[in-house]
Amino acid sequence: MAAPRLKKIIYSSIITLTILIWLSILMWYSPFTQNSDSFSSTLQWIIFANLAGIVFLLFLILRSLYNLILDHRNKTPGIRLKTRMIILLVTLGVTPLLIVYVFSIQFVYRGIDSWFNIDIEGGLVSALELSQNAINLQMRDHLVEIQSIASEISEMESEILVSELGRLRVENEASELVIFSNPLQIIAISNENAELDISTFPSDEILFQLNQGEPYLSIEPLASGGYEIIAVINVSQDIFASNSLILQGRFPVEERLSDLAGIVSSSYEQYSEVSYLRNALRTNFTVMLTVVLLITLLVAVYVAFSSAKNLIAPIQRLVAGTKAVAEGKFETKLKTSNQDAIGSLILSFNDMTHRLSSAQAQADKVKLQVEEERTKLELILSRLSSGVITLEKDLRIRTANKSASTILGINLDSWIQGSIIDLSKKQPLISQFVSVLTSYLAKNNYEWRQQVILSGEVGQRFLMVACTALSNEEDLEGYIVVFDDITTLLQAQKDAAWGEVARRLAHEIKNPLTPIQLSAEQLRRRYLERYKNDSDLLDRATHTIIQQVEAMKSMVNDFSNYAKTPDINKIEFNLNHLIEEVAELYDQKDKPKVLHLKLDKLLPNINADEGMLRQVIHNLIRNSQEALESINNKNISIKTELKLDKICMIFSDNGPGFLESISDKVFDPYVTSKTHGTGLGLAIVKKIIDEHDGNIIAKNMPIGTEITITLPVASSDEHLFFGQDSLGFKS
16 A cells, blocks of 8 residues: 555656746746847747647646546446546636636737837837937037137147147046047047047048048947047148147037937837837747647646546545445455545445454354254255255255155256256156145145155055245245155065964964864775765865865965064075076976076175075966966076176066056065965065065066066175166165
């Protein structure tokens, strides 16, 4: 701040000093206007000095004008006000100067014309003639006196000539009387000063006139001031050897008459000189006035630019500061040294920015706290097993935790600020979830809780969904939707219920089966030989009873196996080898090959109960065979592959597939489309896979059925993904 201020002070001082020097030069040159010779010699230097000042001022003004144009192009704040202020200041400064200039020119012209008034010139001529006449009259008188003296001298003796010459000088009030012989030799002289001056001798001009027989009479100025009259005549005599003598007399002009004559003569000479320079004076004065006016105008224009700049600068700083505050730069401070209204305004602005800065700091602190709380909340939400989605009023997704993406099977992070309605159009499974949501919101029911079933190709998903409104005291801001995947819970409850049913059935049914079988066998042994006439009927009846009891025992054993929790003995083995061993049992060489294997040779080993997985493979192959009984070109395929670090085992056939009515509950106990069987085969398969922390999916294909089993490779506590062509649900 100190450097720009010092620069401004130095810059202003230089300009002020330049103006003062220019004014001093003008004041110094002003006396020369009274002397035409001096004025003419100095005029060109005056003009050169002023032209230099004009060029300097023009440079400053053009630079200021260029900066003004740049500010207009850059749309600098306050530039319009600055332009209007410059125009106003220039107008106020230039207009009076032009008026003064016009009147000054008129005054100069009329003043110069008044100097050369005809009456003044006539008076000077008359005064000059009067003085000349007075002097001529005195000269004639002295000529008469010098002639009278000459006549007296011509009759005098040479012995008394010198003494009488002094008397005659005193009597005739002459300052000097000299008698010369021809050639010039002083014969006698009488002088007030008694000193011989070389000017005493007559000049050639005087001698020439005397030789013509004419007396010489003239008036000459004295070195000490004043005038004297010189009268020279020839003296006729017979005293000296020379043919003639010359008498020269000097007579002083009266002091008053001499002063008046000098004044009139000087005045007339000056008037004549000035009159001769009349037009030149007009031109010179006009040029000087024009130059002075031009410099003054340029100074006024530059002062207008500088004043406008100084006046607008605080306003421009205020505008720039306001923009900075609008951009969030609340620490903006404006410097000012003025104590005027604008200075008070700047101080108020600084006070405002200080308060805004404090408020911003407090807001940032609160915002940081909010962000910390939000981070904690996001951390909590990320750890929740429940899905949480917050929606705007227009159903745009504001936030979603990871569990929400996992449960719905889609990455919701890529849909933040996107419409959940648009998302449902691209994901049919999500549309079922959104349709329930929008149905409640359309009824302005913002607080609700409901179980939602999502049905897809891979089965049903059961969600428990709760919604509540996000609102302040005045307006609704959005909604928060919380949901849990209760499919596993419901399945566990269902499995527990069916297990309980199976245990009760096994207990209630198994107890009477043994007495029934024993009774039938006893009847067979005792009465088969006794009643030979009815032996065939008795044989068939008892055999049927025993056979059905065995079937019921097998069914009860299935119930018991389903109800009890098996002991798992995990070992590491190659799943491909197990599949190949089981497949060999179904390979009949005298019949076309039905079972086809597509095994991944790079499949890693698996940790599982080999016996249980063998039972799974047997059950699924038998189910496919039973489904293909009415099909001519039978085809069963088993495929293995490694997908997402999980081992996938895929069973497919070209049978009729599952009935649509049971396609979503094929793994439930006692669900079957076959005329025989208990409906526990797939239920047991699913239970075994669940015990191995795996997943199983069954779906109808365009031709036949496909069942996908996913099992972990290494750790049994990893979360498993659904298999091939699934939506990617996690359980």
